[in-house]
Amino acid sequence: MPSYLFCPNCGQRSENGLCTQCFLEQFDLVNCPPLLVAKVCTTCGSCFRNGKWVECDLNSLTTSTVRSQLNINPAAEDVHISLVPEIFGENMRVHAHVDAMVRGRAVSEDFDVDVRIARKSCDRCRLITGGYYEAIVQLRAENRYPTSEERSRCKDITANVINQLQKSNRMTFISDIKELKEGIDIYVVPIHAGDQVSKAIAERFGGQISRAAKLAGRREGKDVYRVSFSVRLPRFMVGDILSLGDLIIDITSTGKRIVGRDLNTGARFNSDVKDMVDAELLCHRSDAKTTVLTMVQDDEIQVLDPDSYEPITLPRPAFLNAKGGDEVSVIKTHKCMFVLPD
């Protein structure tokens, strides 16, 4: 037996079949189909990756699509792959560079892969389009209708809560928002989202949540429920002026506690909304009228009635800084007239 063999291709001395040079000439470092397809949701931009819809950007979708289809020769060692995506018309193109060591020699290959972007509707957007929902958050208010400010704040709160929940469960979404005279109905998925949204609204505005479940049918042998969360905003709003016992309260903040100022003394008012069942709504700050403060003397002031221009004497409020001749805002209720703080 000879201690060496010859390359069957070129006849040079070689100990393991083809010599390194002939081996490398026919060596295929990497194989990849020249055209691949990636699915992207037309509506929300979600990407279909590894068999499911996920949130990711087009660059990482295209590079991962190419990476999953790269077939690297198992004889290659110390493999480095660089994939640089670029927008190519409506689609993407990836510039690939692979280098590796083969039989102790450095080899590399450069090639482009086109990734066609197929625009589809993702699982979530299909459900939204179909009007699918699992819970309804019904925003209402006690003895009144929610204001446009409250409505828009509630929609902001809902969007924030849903965005947060979507990070751990992408099948969390707002299916529909219906504006009604008596409030708004927000349709969401899943039930947990309805729970979280109603709690966040009640946390911000105060108010009661009531929950009702209704059987909506059966799916995969299990009962499926739809849950409504009714959030009742409190009777009072910022700017409401109410009487409670001897107090006339100008409300400056609402929530679980009602904060305001007594218009007689200027004293701060702070009470649990539950302790205010006897309060009577007199009017709102926006009902105030401008008039002239004609005199300030010791504990008394005189203002002109904004309707009749009769001089009216009132006790001097503690917060009053205005002087005789200044303009002040006054509120006339069926009980009395009050000067408002600036």
Ligand SMILES: [Zn+2]
């Ligand atoms: Zn050879």
Ligand SMILES: [Zn+2]
């Ligand atoms: Zn989508």
